[in-house]
Amino acid sequence: MPLLLLISVWIGVPGNAQEWTEPVEISDIDGAYLDPDMCIDNNGVIHVVWSSGTFGSNNWQILYSKSDNSGETWDVDFDVSQNDTLWMSQPHIAVNSENKLYVTYDYNTMQPPNMHVLMKIYNGQQWSDSILITEGLQGSDYNKLLIDYNNRVFIGWYNSSKFYYKFYENGTLSQSYCPFCDSVDKFIPAEHSLTSNQIVKWVGASSSSNYSGERLQYFEHNLLDNTWTTPDMLDTNKLKVGLGLDLNDSENAEIAYRIETSVWPEPFSDATLYKFFSGLEWSEAELVVEDPEDQQIAIDQYNRPHIINREKTTTGYQIVHYCKINSEWIGYVIDSTPNFCNPAKLLFHNNQLYLTYFRDYTPGFPDVNILFTKYDVITNKKESMANISGLNIYPNPSAGSTTIDFQLKKQGKTSLIINDFYGRHIKTILDQNISAGKYSFKWDGKNDNGANVKSGLYLCRLYNGRNVISKSIQIIR
Numbered sequence: 001m002p003l004l005l006l007i008s009v010w011i012g013v014p015g016n017a018q019e020w021t022e023p024v025e026i027s028d029i030d031g032a033y034l035d036p037d038m039c040i041d042n043n044g045v046i047h048v049v050w051s052s053g054t055f056g057s058n059n060w061q062i063l064y065s066k067s068d069n070s071g072e073t074w075d076v077d078f079d080v081s082q083n084d085t086l087w088m089s090q091p092h093i094a095v096n097s098e099n100k101l102y103v104t105y106d107y108n109t110m111q112p113p114n115m116h117v118l119m120k121i122y123n124g125q126q127w128s129d130s131i132l133i134t135e136g137l138q139g140s141d142y143n144k145l146l147i148d149y150n151n152r153v154f155i156g157w158y159n160s161s162k163f164y165y166k167f168y169e170n171g172t173l174s175q176s177y178c179p180f181c182d183s184v185d186k187f188i189p190a191e192h193s194l195t196s197n198q199i200v201k202w203v204g205a206s207s208s209s210n211y212s213g214e215r216l217q218y219f220e221h222n223l224l225d226n227t228w229t230t231p232d233m234l235d236t237n238k239l240k241v242g243l244g245l246d247l248n249d250s251e252n253a254e255i256a257y258r259i260e261t262s263v264w265p266e267p268f269s270d271a272t273l274y275k276f277f278s279g280l281e282w283s284e285a286e287l288v289v290e291d292p293e294d295q296q297i298a299i300d301q302y303n304r305p306h307i308i309n310r311e312k313t314t315t316g317y318q319i320v321h322y323c324k325i326n327s328e329w330i331g332y333v334i335d336s337t338p339n340f341c342n343p344a345k346l347l348f349h350n351n352q353l354y355l356t357y358f359r360d361y362t363p364g365f366p367d368v369n370i371l372f373t374k375y376d377v378i379t380n381k382k383e384s385m386a387n388i389s390g391l392n393i394y395p396n397p398s399a400g401s402t403t404i405d406f407q408l409k410k411q412g413k414t415s416l417i418i419n420d421f422y423g424r425h426i427k428t429i430l431d432q433n434i435s436a437g438k439y440s441f442k443w444d445g446k447n448d449n450g451a452n453v454k455s456g457l458y459l460c461r462l463y464n465g466r467n468v469i470s471k472s473i474q475i476i477r
Contacts, residue, residue, distance in 0.1 A: 188206065202245070387409050425448070
């Protein structure tokens, strides 16, 4: 069965379930902020870095702030890069067992032939001078950073479509390594997690003359002997931007990723898929939601995956949290905006999910804010009963008239909306406060103006408060 015709149900939760805290602005300085990264030290202090500048200017800095009260308040920003002339980007932050901070970032982003990767270290009292990681390798960018259990620092980057890395230990940089330089194909390790036995599990992409676009790949890097496994292609569909990996309590990888699924020229469609490794083999790809971007994944203490992504709406964008409970994906809208938003870093720590993201509050992107919010997994664990359930669309595909059924368990403001995969509004079927019960509505394949819609794929979204269920409808004329 084609991927676009797969049926998957998302169930919202009632009351206070899935409630994220009110977002807090990490920085109170006016400007545009992008690409935040986050880590949490052994004392529970949250550390965040991000790039800051003004759109239209080539002067972008790397800023840092921390919170020692679980994200309620944040320190004054500190300029890590100490730059006022060039564009710095793609910051990453990690902490070792002694609570020493390491920050890597791309230097001189707007001049690709002269780009480098730099690193700075914070010992709790002062920041080090910049350390040039990519000496002799101009044009290096998209840095990666992790710290192993021996406090050895791994810094990766890309140069001329090849992946390189070095180790930093006892104040000394190692030689450069390039694990796939002998391959004619291009391999791109992207997101990673470290196991207790010093194995780095990576998910990324590959490109080849044998196929167009990039494909999902899985890699393992043994830090003890510095060896890599042969890349394992996990999906033959075209991979899109948006990729996440985390480890469950068996230290097996679980991933969320985005693929291109449309087979028609219009509308363009993507999908968030989920896979996990059982210890013996990879699961079949499971459809979480269609039309997403910028996936993040974290596994909680109950071994449940949480996926966060950005989705288009009829009025802009929204950031949605999906949690898998009893084989069903439960959706909750964390934030929505008529302009721009993007989930950047999702972490699970001490029974909490922590999220940093950036969003634009005003048209034209004059200011983009970095925000922080968290979610208490224990408080919300038992709140798994669905307030809306059973979204069923038939026939699907349809030549015109389609029936949409669902059940509402509690009274509440409920909206049933059809939009296309560009997020453009097509039809409002329901938008009112209704009582608990079973409901059935007809969509005649027409827009709000009474005109027939074209053949193609459309998205039906059922909202009850912040809870959401999404499902596609295919119209064939």
